[in-house]
Structure formats: C-alpha cells, structure tokens
Amino acid sequence: MDMNLFIDKLLEAAREAGLTSAEVYCAEGSSFRARAMEGEIKDYQVSSSSGLNLRGVWEGRMGYASTQAYDEAAIAQLIEGVKESASLTEAEEQDEIFAGEKEYPVLEKKESDIASVSAQEKLDACLAIEKAALEADSRVWKVQGASVSTMSSKTILRNSYGLNLTSEGSLCLAYASAIAKDGESAGTGMGLGCFGRFDALDPQKIGREAAQEAVSHLNGSSVPAGEYRVIFRNDAMCDLLGTFEGIFSAENAQQKLSLLAGREGEKIAAEAVTLMDDPLLPGGLATSAFDAEGSASRTKAVIDKGVLTTLLHSRKTARKQGVSTTGNASRAGYTSPVRVAPTNFFFQPGEKDLQQLISDMGEGLVITDLAGLHAGANPTSGDFSLLSKGYLVKDGKVCGAVEQITVAGNFYQVLKNIRAVGSDLLFPGSSTGSPSVDAGVLNVAGK
Amino acid sequence: MLDQNIAREVLACAVSTGGDFAEIFMEDRIDHSILMRSGRIETVNTGRLHGAGVRVFSGTNAVYVHTNDTSREGLMNCARQAASAVRGGKGCILTPFKAFDAARPEEILLLPTDVKAALKVEKVRAADAAARRVSSEIVQVNVNYLDHVQDVLIANTEGVFVTDRRVRTRLSASAVASSGTENQTGSDNPGASMGFEIFDSRVDPEKVGETAAHQAVTMLHAPVCPAGVMPVVIDNGFGGVIFHEACGHSLEATSVAFGLSEFSGRLGQQVASKCVTAIDEGVTPNEWGSLHVDDEGTPTTHLTLIKDGVLMNYMIDKLGGRRMNMAPTGSGRRQSYAFAPTSRMRNTFIAPGHDDEAEMIATMGDGLYAKKMGGGSVNPATGEFNFAVNEGYLVKDGKIAHPVRGASLIGKGSQVLMKIDRVGRDLQQAQGMCGSMSGSVPTNVGQPMIRVQDMTVGGR
Known part of the structure; x- marks a missing residue:
C-alpha cells in the first residue's frame, strides 16, 4: 500500500475508533553499503525499510504502537495497541498532539548526486580506499574494512489536525580501519569521511588517514599512574560529549538524572566554552525544519561563554517547567516514544589549532581514542574512567604513542576545567561535533 | 510464513548470475515494552517488526539485500538486486527442501502475546516499590519490562527450510541514589528465553529492584577507586x-x-x-x-x-x-x-x-x-x-x-x-x-x- 494512502486510512480509522487526536510518525530509508578487503568486495548490502508509529490520545491519555506491516490487520493492531497503551499509562504531565506552527524555517535545498551514483562507482571507491591505506606506509599490515555507504532517509509527520510535514536527507559515509604492525607491536587507526555528495568523497585521503593513524599508534607504551594535563583530540572529545549529552536534557533534569536541574543562568563551565544546538546547520546530520512533535526548529547556545542558558526541551518538559519548547523533541527510532535530544550539537570552535594547543600545554597527553564509553562512563553521575590511547x-x-592507560574524571568537572577550545571542529559521521579541547588535569592509570 | 514454491523461485533467481549459495531470512516479531519512571507508568509500547533479507555468496564474498516488502514481488526484487551484484561465480543447484520446525513450543508456558499488559505492569510496580523501600537516598527508579515473540523462517539452497520461534522476557531496574550534589547508579537486569512464567520460577521483581537500589546506595557512600x-x-x-x-x-x-x-x-x-x-x-x-x-x-x-x-x-x-x-x-x-x-x-x-x-x-x-x-x-x-x-x-x-x-x-x-x-x-x-x-x-x-x-x- 502507498504510504500516504495507508496513513490516510489509519488516521481515519483512529478517528472512527474514538481517539481524540492522533499522530503518525513514519521513517523511510534506503541504504547501500559495501566493504572491501584484500582487493575484493567482501560484503555488499542493500536495504529499503520503513516503519511507522501511531500515537494518539484515548480517554485523556497518550498511547503508542508501531508497525512495519502495512495492511488492514496492521491498522486494527495499531489502534488496539494505542488504546491498551493509553489505558495503562499514568504519566503526570500528559502529552498532547501538537496542531502545528504557522511557519517553519526554510532550509536551503542542496542538490545531491547520491541517488544517481552507480553501485560500481561506490565499489571502486571502496577498493581505492583500501589500496590507498595499504600503499600509504609499508607498516600497514591489513585494512579490516574499507567501506562506502550511502543512505537516504525520509521522515513524515502527519496528524489528525491536518499537519503534514516531510523531511528528507541523504549522505555518503566512507571509512577505513587499518592495522599497522611493527615487530610485536600492533596499532589500529581509522579514516572517516561523511559527505552530502558522493563526488566530495576522496578515497585517497580516507585511506591515508587510516594508515597514518594506525602507524602513529605503533610501539605505544603505558605511562606511570598520576595526574596529567590532557587534550582530547576533536574525535575523542566528540565521543565524550556524545556520551554525556543527556545531562542537558530537561527531561533527564526533571527525572533527577542530571545534576544541571534548576541551574539555568549559572556558570557551569569555563569561559572558553560555548555549546551550540543548531538544527538549521547546513549539511548537519540532524538538520530539520521541525522536531518530532512538529515544533519549529531553532538554534540556541545551551552554554554561552560558560553560562547555562537553557536545557533542551520538548513541549511536554517545557510545559512542566513553564517555559517554551526549544524544539528538541526527538525519537531515537520510529518505535521510540518522544523524548528530548540535541540536534546538531557542538562546542563552538576557538582560535587555536591542535598544534598550538599542544605547544601551549607543554607537557601532558593527547587522547585520540576512548573505548568502552557505554560501560566506563556514567551519564548520571558524570564519572568516567576510560581505556584510552x-x-x-x-x-x-608529540613524542610517542601511549596505550593501556585509563583516563578518569567527571564530565561536570571537565566542563569547568577546560582551558582552551581548539579551532578544528569535526563532526565524525555524527550530529555531535567538537574541536580538540584542552581539558586541564585528569587522573591517569597506567603502569 | 512463506510458501515453499515462492522460496524456491526466489533462491533460484538469487543464484541465477553465478552465486553458489543463497538464503532467505524472514522475520515477524512482536515487541512489548513498559517503562516506569518516577513511580509512574510512562510508556507502554507494542511494535511489530516485519521484513526479510536475501543473501547470496560467491566464494567468500557475500551480498545481502533486505526489505519490509515480503510479498513474492518484494522478495524477487531483493533476489534480483542481490544477483546483479554477483558476477561470474560457479553457480549452484538447489537441494530439495527438508522442511522442519525447530521450535519446541512446550518450553514456553505463558506466551507474552497472550498475557494482558496489566499483569506485566504489576511486575514493574513491584520492582519499583521494592527499590524505593531500600533507602531515602534513592531519588529515582526506572523499571523497564521487555518481551518479544520472534518468528523466523530460514530457507537456503542447501535444502534448509526451517521455522523457529524465539520468546524472551526481561525485567530491568536501575536506581539513582543522590546526596544532592552527587549521583550514583545501580542496576539489575535478569532475563531468559521464557514467557511470563519467568516470574514464577526465575525472576523475583522485588529482588531486582532491591539489588539495583542497594548497589546505588553502596556506591554513593564509596570513595573513588585508587588507580x-x-x-x-x-x-x-x-x-x-x-x-x-x-x-x-x-x-x-x-x-x-x-x-x-x-x-x-x-x-x-x-x-x-x-x-x-x-x-x-x-x-x-x-x-x-x-x-x-x-x-x-x-x-x-x-x-x-x-x-x-x-x-x-x-x-x-x-x-x-x-x-x-x-x-x-x-x-x-x-x-x-x-x-x-x-x-x-x-x-x-x-x-x-x-x-x-x-x-x-x-x-x-x-x-x-x-x-x-x-x-x-x-x-x-x-x-x-x-x-x-x-x-x-x-x-x-x-x-x-x-x-x-x-x-x-x-x-x-x-x-x-x-x-x-x-x-x-x-x-x-x-x-x-x-x-x-x-x-x-x-x-x-x-x-x-x-x-x-x-x-x-x-x-x-
């Protein structure tokens, strides 16, 4: 069944079944991924999929149900599911379906070649990436995966008030993971690129980056335990920010899961820190004119020169606190309920590049990799203790590689202790971005 | 889930360009989840996952194409796309299907899809209440109940044509203990390949809540570990x-x-x-x-x-x-x-x-x-x-x-x-x-x- 036709039928059936209001959130996507190894295309995947969620108000309460099947049976199952869900829900602040705004920001339309590029061109790019990595340095032993992916996605938000919004995007992601060997020592490194157009992809650059990174980690050793000045390189800082971004959610604050509750207007970070949430960022992975509730997107500094200006809100959390939504209602996937999440979320870059940060620091560590973030970092307490390289x-x-150490600290403290924010803003294939950051002194465990 | 004749047709198409092995994986899965936060049932969610994928090997290389469209045409489309990515393999001959049903349904006593959500909610409440009773320092408790019934069908050119049903149930509790300026967390997440009978024999919701809460409180009063x-x-x-x-x-x-x-x-x-x-x-x-x-x-x-x-x-x-x-x-x-x-x-x-x-x-x-x-x-x-x-x-x-x-x-x-x-x-x-x-x-x-x-x- 055609998706819009199915949604028409579903909204009509929801009305007939007595739902006060209803909203359909539908995510459609198609993707291509290929991976080269040892001069051959080892894996090749093509997908097209979609999923749809119905949420609706039944007897004053909100219920949710979702499906990937689009037949008459699915319509009945969705409406039954919403009613059952609503009848058991007892949230204090009730959600509502938002009728929609008068106006939405107009995003710049970008022409993309991603839909038209042939499979063969993408396979050739994979092979070229692997070759470039192997040829970049004689110590590169293997490339575990040189891959090129293209993805197109479409989100439809429609409701019983007649709101009908669509957001579309496509991107090309290329990456290589190289292993370098030198005697007994092994080092791994990644090269990554994320582009709005396929012709922006430079296989040579990605292969070379992976190779250089892998070689740079060869013959690493641990360091004695103690306190060290630490610079998190841009990619590592992105991982750290991404892990702790939940502390800026008003929903988490209201649930006592963030220590930033009620601290709007206070200085929570160093002067050098400005943290942006920009859903209108051209080319951003989370760029959209509207959020998951249909609120218009807006750009804001969450931290402005160290001061917490606002937490991130949906309509529900904003109502509870008596403020306006910040347009940060979000769904992790079509099956997920509406929650709060950042969009394109990044530290505003400063003046100095990584090299200058390093020379300013004098003595210390540059951290390029953080492992086990899902385990070694606690988003609620802010504590982290992470295997680092x-x-x-x-x-x-820089004088040699470091491995087998952990770097430990507390993210809330790191925000306060940041000495400088670099100029090298990077979004490593994600909507979370950061430049390199001089984080001050942290605890290191080693030998 | 799938007619054997269609399966044969799809597999034959998938190896038509020289692939030496092809496989269909079809899935229909119903998930049910309940989330309780701040002592309130916040969301109750049901979802149905439905789709299929066709995989083709040529030597040690593989192609995989998947879709939500599990009609004959949808599957043939996957097979054609997969076949088009294979060039010049040695090909294969389809082995006749030896159909069997892998599932042993007697192991599941209470299929989650047959259990009323209100009964599941009771287990969630029990875990939540038990966690809160542990200490006044417990400021937040999240309890998550999850179950799924996953029906799969796997058919391949080596004669496999098998269906299986996987049923799992899990209860997770996480608790936050706070001193006002510091938070620590604890959690417990037992589960099993069982239906709702898991709560008769294996999982005591109160114990799950208590374990999470005790851990959070213990950690709140612990100094940091020396390196x-x-x-x-x-x-x-x-x-x-x-x-x-x-x-x-x-x-x-x-x-x-x-x-x-x-x-x-x-x-x-x-x-x-x-x-x-x-x-x-x-x-x-x-x-x-x-x-x-x-x-x-x-x-x-x-x-x-x-x-x-x-x-x-x-x-x-x-x-x-x-x-x-x-x-x-x-x-x-x-x-x-x-x-x-x-x-x-x-x-x-x-x-x-x-x-x-x-x-x-x-x-x-x-x-x-x-x-x-x-x-x-x-x-x-x-x-x-x-x-x-x-x-x-x-x-x-x-x-x-x-x-x-x-x-x-x-x-x-x-x-x-x-x-x-x-x-x-x-x-x-x-x-x-x-x-x-x-x-x-x-x-x-x-x-x-x-x-x-x-x-x-x-x-x-």
Whole structure:
C-alpha cells in the first residue's frame, strides 16, 4: 500500500475508533553499503525499510504502537495497541498532539548526486580506499574494512489536525580501519569521511588517514599512574560529549538524572566554552525544519561563554517547567516514544589549532581514542574512567604513542576545567561535533 | 510464513548470475515494552517488526539485500538486486527442501502475546516499590519490562527450510541514589528465553529492584577507586563479561577469518592459564542466549572454546566457515532481518574450577574485589579490552575493607587469560545485550569467582 494512502486510512480509522487526536510518525530509508578487503568486495548490502508509529490520545491519555506491516490487520493492531497503551499509562504531565506552527524555517535545498551514483562507482571507491591505506606506509599490515555507504532517509509527520510535514536527507559515509604492525607491536587507526555528495568523497585521503593513524599508534607504551594535563583530540572529545549529552536534557533534569536541574543562568563551565544546538546547520546530520512533535526548529547556545542558558526541551518538559519548547523533541527510532535530544550539537570552535594547543600545554597527553564509553562512563553521575590511547607530549611536542592507560574524571568537572577550545571542529559521521579541547588535569592509570 | 514454491523461485533467481549459495531470512516479531519512571507508568509500547533479507555468496564474498516488502514481488526484487551484484561465480543447484520446525513450543508456558499488559505492569510496580523501600537516598527508579515473540523462517539452497520461534522476557531496574550534589547508579537486569512464567520460577521483581537500589546506595557512600596495578578478584555471574570481552569476541570468525585476531592460527596452543576452561553454547533450554537453530538455520551447539588453557574451537558462521575452511558451529546471529548474520556468542562462560572462594580473597594481599561488573568493549586486532566495575571493594591484606566507585579494568586478552590463577566452583550466568557487526543480540556471560594475578585498575 502507498504510504500516504495507508496513513490516510489509519488516521481515519483512529478517528472512527474514538481517539481524540492522533499522530503518525513514519521513517523511510534506503541504504547501500559495501566493504572491501584484500582487493575484493567482501560484503555488499542493500536495504529499503520503513516503519511507522501511531500515537494518539484515548480517554485523556497518550498511547503508542508501531508497525512495519502495512495492511488492514496492521491498522486494527495499531489502534488496539494505542488504546491498551493509553489505558495503562499514568504519566503526570500528559502529552498532547501538537496542531502545528504557522511557519517553519526554510532550509536551503542542496542538490545531491547520491541517488544517481552507480553501485560500481561506490565499489571502486571502496577498493581505492583500501589500496590507498595499504600503499600509504609499508607498516600497514591489513585494512579490516574499507567501506562506502550511502543512505537516504525520509521522515513524515502527519496528524489528525491536518499537519503534514516531510523531511528528507541523504549522505555518503566512507571509512577505513587499518592495522599497522611493527615487530610485536600492533596499532589500529581509522579514516572517516561523511559527505552530502558522493563526488566530495576522496578515497585517497580516507585511506591515508587510516594508515597514518594506525602507524602513529605503533610501539605505544603505558605511562606511570598520576595526574596529567590532557587534550582530547576533536574525535575523542566528540565521543565524550556524545556520551554525556543527556545531562542537558530537561527531561533527564526533571527525572533527577542530571545534576544541571534548576541551574539555568549559572556558570557551569569555563569561559572558553560555548555549546551550540543548531538544527538549521547546513549539511548537519540532524538538520530539520521541525522536531518530532512538529515544533519549529531553532538554534540556541545551551552554554554561552560558560553560562547555562537553557536545557533542551520538548513541549511536554517545557510545559512542566513553564517555559517554551526549544524544539528538541526527538525519537531515537520510529518505535521510540518522544523524548528530548540535541540536534546538531557542538562546542563552538576557538582560535587555536591542535598544534598550538599542544605547544601551549607543554607537557601532558593527547587522547585520540576512548573505548568502552557505554560501560566506563556514567551519564548520571558524570564519572568516567576510560581505556584510552593517544600520544605523550613533552616540550610542546608529540613524542610517542601511549596505550593501556585509563583516563578518569567527571564530565561536570571537565566542563569547568577546560582551558582552551581548539579551532578544528569535526563532526565524525555524527550530529555531535567538537574541536580538540584542552581539558586541564585528569587522573591517569597506567603502569 | 512463506510458501515453499515462492522460496524456491526466489533462491533460484538469487543464484541465477553465478552465486553458489543463497538464503532467505524472514522475520515477524512482536515487541512489548513498559517503562516506569518516577513511580509512574510512562510508556507502554507494542511494535511489530516485519521484513526479510536475501543473501547470496560467491566464494567468500557475500551480498545481502533486505526489505519490509515480503510479498513474492518484494522478495524477487531483493533476489534480483542481490544477483546483479554477483558476477561470474560457479553457480549452484538447489537441494530439495527438508522442511522442519525447530521450535519446541512446550518450553514456553505463558506466551507474552497472550498475557494482558496489566499483569506485566504489576511486575514493574513491584520492582519499583521494592527499590524505593531500600533507602531515602534513592531519588529515582526506572523499571523497564521487555518481551518479544520472534518468528523466523530460514530457507537456503542447501535444502534448509526451517521455522523457529524465539520468546524472551526481561525485567530491568536501575536506581539513582543522590546526596544532592552527587549521583550514583545501580542496576539489575535478569532475563531468559521464557514467557511470563519467568516470574514464577526465575525472576523475583522485588529482588531486582532491591539489588539495583542497594548497589546505588553502596556506591554513593564509596570513595573513588585508587588507580594502579593490583590483583583483582572478579565475582561470578556478570563478572563473566571479562571473558566475553577479553577473549570471546576475538574467537569469533569475524575476527579470526582474516587473521585479524590475536587468537588467529592458535588452535591447539596454550592461550590461557591451565585452570581455565571456557564454553560457548546455545542449547540449554530457556537460557537468554539459547536458540534452537541459529539465524542461518544451523542447529546450535555446545562448543568448548578453551580446555585446560588450550584453544580448542572458534565460533563460526557460514561465511566465516568458508573463509576459514571450517564447519559452521551454529553461531550465525543477527539482531533482525535488517542485518546480515555473522559469528556471535550465545551463552559464554568460564567453566567451574576447584578453588575456594574465601581463600582466593584471603591470599590476595592488597587489591580489588569486583563484585558486580558493568559492560565493556574490545579491539580484537590488538586484544585491548576495557570494562567498568559497577560495584567494587578495596581489599587490604586479604580482607574486604570498603566499597570503591568509578573503577575500570583494562588489559590485553591474551595476557589476562594467562594471569588467571584461581577459578572457583560456583558458576553463575547473567544476561546482557552484545553489540557487533550484525547488531545487538541477547547473550549470557558467566563464570565462577576468578582471580587475576595483576591487572591495571583505572580510577582516580
């Protein structure tokens, strides 16, 4: 069944079944992924999928149900599911279906070649990435995966008030993971690129980056335990910010899961820190004119020169606190309920590049990899203790690889202790971005 | 789920350009979830996952195409797309189907789809209330109830035509204890391949809530763990995550096949201390990681990975088997039809040994007793692993001194296995979700209490 036709029928059936209001959130996507190894295409995947969620108000309460089957049986199952869900829900603040705004921001339309590029061109790019990585340095032993993916996605938000919004996007993601060997020592490194157009992909650059990164981690050793000045390189800082981004959610604050509850207007970070949430960022992975509740997107500094200006809100959390939504209602997937999440979320870059941050630091560590973030970091307490890799810095210069250490601290403290934010803003294939950051002194466990 | 004639037609089309193996995986799954926060039922969600994928091999290369459209035309479309990506293989002849039903329905007493949501809500409430009773310092409790009924059909050109039903139920509680300026968390997440009868025999919701709350309160009053290299005793149950990360992932064909794992080419060699025997199995009824057949239609097995320290077996899926020239071990798994399967763990544990648990601690000197582990990760290429200690205690002179928080353990798999010097007698398993190339799949981890002579402990 055609999707819009199915949604017409579903909304009509919801009305007939007595739902006061109803909303359909539908995510459609198609993707292509290929991976080269040892000069051959080892894996090749093509997908097209969609999923749909119905939420609706039944006897004053909100219920949810979702499906990937689009037949008459699915319509009945969705409406039954919503009613059962609503009848058991007892949230204090009731959700509502939002009729919609008068106006939405107009996003710049970008022409993309992603839909038209042939499979063969993408396979050739995979092979070229692997070749570039292997040829970049004689110590590169293997490339575990040189892959190119393209993805197109479409989100439809429609409701019983007649709101009908669509957001579309496509992107190309290329990556290589290289293993370098030198005697007994092994080092791994990744090269990554994320583009709005396929012709922006430079296989040579990605292969070379993976190779250089892998080689740079060879012959690493641990360091004695103690306190070290630490710079998180942009990609590592992105991982750290992504892990703790939940502390900026008003929903988490209201649930006592964030220590930022009620601290709007206070200085919570160093002067150098400005943290942006920008859903209108051209080319951003989370760029959209509307959020998951149909509120218009808006750009804001969550932290402005160290001061917490606002938490991120949906209509529900904003109502509870007597403020306006910030347009951060979000669904993790079509099956997920509406929650609060950042959009394109990043530290505003500063003046100095990584090299200058390193020479300013003089002595310390540059951390390039953080492992086990889902386990070694606690988004509720802010504590982290993470297996890390990077480089030792002496006299303002990088002098050798460091591995088998943990870097431990507390994210709330890190925000306060940041000494400088670099100029090298990076979004490593995600909507969370960061430049390199001089995080001050942290605890390191090693040998 | 699928007519055999259509299956044959789709498979024939999939190998029409020279593919030497083709497979259809079809899935229809109903998920039910209940989330309780702040003492209120916040969401009750049902979802239906529906789709299929067609996979074609040519030698050691693979193509996978998937869709939600499981009509004949939708499947043929997948087959045609997959076939178009294969060029010049040796082709294959379809073996007639030997249809069988892998499911043993008698193992599920109360199918979750037949149980009213209101009854599930009662279990959630019981866990929540029990957690809140533990201490006034508990400021937040989240309880999550999850169940699913997954029906799958796997058909391939080797004559497999099998259906299976997987039923799982899980209750998770997490609690936050707060002093106002500091938060600490605790959690407990038992589950099984069972229906609602899980609450009659295996899972007591009140105990789940209490365990989570006690852990949060204990950690709130714990100083931070000192960093350093020290002996570590890891308790049974979820402590088995150490083997899962330090060794399990590196024994999967995904890592081994291309020589990428530190355990590649080491069958028959001593890779662990003599007191270590490790198992991966998918056959124990009702266990969280058990399957009747894997997601490639291969019956699951009981596999000895390491016997008395010697590497015996790898975990192998079909494609990995081709790449390694070895037989599949019933280890091909995937989160859903949206993922191509690959080699994964099932129920993975260190087998019981002969050592006395009390002696282990009494003779360790100064070190760390990791009572409850959190999750972790590993880089199989280098063997570097890490994991979090959710509940740890400092040991001084062989006596447990006080709790410590914020500890993590790091190391290299091959090294830590050689440094295990004690393996206790009381094996316990615990449930986890394991993420890898083919998505997130339910796995058991497990072990008796073990001791590692020295490990790097991260803390502050």
